[in-house]
Amino acid sequence: MDFGFTEEQELLRDTARTFVERNCPPEKAKQWDDESYFPADVVAAMGDMGWFGLPFPEAWGGGGGGPIELAVLAEELSRASFDIGMLYIGTFIPGLALYDWGNEEQRARYQEGMLTGSQRFAVSISEPDAGSDLGAIRASAVRDGDHYVLNGTKMWCTGAGLPNCVIVMYVRTDPGSSRHNGLSVLIVDPSMDGVEIRRTPTLARHILGTNEIYLRDVHVPAENLVGPENQGWDVLMSNLELERTIISGSYVGAAQSTLDIAVAYAKEREQFGRKVGNFQAITHQLADLQVDIDSARLLTYRAAWLLAQGKPVAREASMAKLKGSETYVNVARWGMQIMAAYGFSTESVMSHRYRESIVAPISGGTSQIQRNAIARSMGLKGT
Numbered sequence: 001m002d003f004g005f006t007e008e009q010e011l012l013r014d015t016a017r018t019f020v021e022r023n024c025p026p027e028k029a030k031q032w033d034d035e036s037y038f039p040a041d042v043v044a045a046m047g048d049m050g051w052f053g054l055p056f057p058e059a060w061g062g063g064g065g066g067p068i069e070l071a072v073l074a075e076e077l078s079r080a081s082f083d084i085g086m087l088y089i090g091t092f093i094p095g096l097a098l099y100d101w102g103n104e105e106q107r108a109r110y111q112e113g114m115l116t117g118s119q120r121f122a123v124s125i126s127e128p129d130a131g132s133d134l135g136a137i138r139a140s141a142v143r144d145g146d147h148y149v150l151n152g153t154k155m156w157c158t159g160a161g162l163p164n165c166v167i168v169m170y171v172r173t174d175p176g177s178s179r180h181n182g183l184s185v186l187i188v189d190p191s192m193d194g195v196e197i198r199r200t201p202t203l204a205r206h207i208l209g210t211n212e213i214y215l216r217d218v219h220v221p222a223e224n225l226v227g228p229e230n231q232g233w234d235v236l237m238s239n240l241e242l243e244r245t246i247i248s249g250s251y252v253g254a255a256q257s258t259l260d261i262a263v264a265y266a267k268e269r270e271q272f273g274r275k276v277g278n279f280q281a282i283t284h285q286l287a288d289l290q291v292d293i294d295s296a297r298l299l300t301y302r303a304a305w306l307l308a309q310g311k312p313v314a315r316e317a318s319m320a321k322l323k324g325s326e327t328y329v330n331v332a333r334w335g336m337q338i339m340a341a342y343g344f345s346t347e348s349v350m351s352h353r354y355r356e357s358i359v360a361p362i363s364g365g366t367s368q369i370q371r372n373a374i375a376r377s378m379g380l381k382g383t
Ligand SMILES: Cc1cc2nc3c(=O)[nH]c(=O)nc-3n(C[C@H](O)[C@H](O)[C@H](O)COP(=O)(O)OP(=O)(O)OC[C@H]3O[C@@H](n4cnc5c(N)ncnc54)[C@H](O)[C@@H]3O)c2cc1C
Pocket: 123, 124, 125, 126, 130, 131, 132, 133, 155, 156, 157, 158, 159, 202, 205, 210, 359, 362, 363, 364, 365, 366, 367, 368, 369, 372, 383
């Protein structure tokens, strides 16, 4: 058994940590969230580091990184904020689906942009009536000659409004199908006629932003079909465990930096002639939170290791997602209590973490859905 990282992984961790300190410290991330500002220069700098190419094979010009390297990077970048981590993860996850399922022409079309990060991707699954229940997707794509004609409404598409972004969209191509059958994946360009994007006002996650998408007779070229027609469910499932694992790395990083802020404050703030961090009621809470974070970290890297070994990981990825997301909420909740009134000020980074963390057990599959999956793996009904 080996809990250590390789020298390369350690170097990646150190480099990413320095990157965050220089380019996007938590205070900056908070400011950008307040201003709904997209830091294109930071994304370009990530591209200069070669990080967008990391998930792709070396033979294709990528970095040949595996799940462990991606989790390390996700953890470190998300010390800035979860949304900063998602600037990275949120584009390469749908990019990987396109790489894995796309044909040669599609891969070639996006190769340079994928490897440099100049091309962004968003993933669009959710709809007004299809949240946890992905089989309820209704947006339709009807084949008409060399096009598909799309109609419907998609919801919560993160990052779709950013510059140079295309949407990896899940739609129903077989009108007679139900549930998980008859779905397909199409690449939709937001500039296509009939596509309307409206940003949804949210509590946080304002750097990427999340969007409603209205589709009215949108003509998408048939060459934008990714993978076989009516097999969209297989595409969706193929990356799910990687996504849950890497996102858990992000929750761990965001939670750790949130705890670090609370600890630093507790060491400075004095009441009753003592540092508040010397009251046992506070120190024990901080200790418990660190145990929680380390538990989430271990679950994350176990899932990443299993993925790297090509072993089954459905249960472990759900455990990591569940623990990571709920830990982030718990740490931000307690961070607020420890910083008290200063945390409650909307000028504090803690207030940003409090807002941002609350969505962690919702997006990317809710905590209930993760518990269902874990229960199923235990032979329980899990619905
Ligand atoms: C900030 C943000 C970003 C997002 N980004 C994207 C994106 O980029 N692309 C995309 O497609 N979607 C995205 N989503 C949507 C996200 O995936 C959904 O919000 C999530 O899957 C839950 O769906 P819902 O919100 O409709 O909740 P619902 O499914 O309506 O659930 C409501 C409640 O019922 C519970 N529940 C539902 N079914 C069960 C069950 N079987 N057993 C037990 N409890 C259940 C849920 O856990 C929840 O508590 C995003 C959402 C947010 C908030």
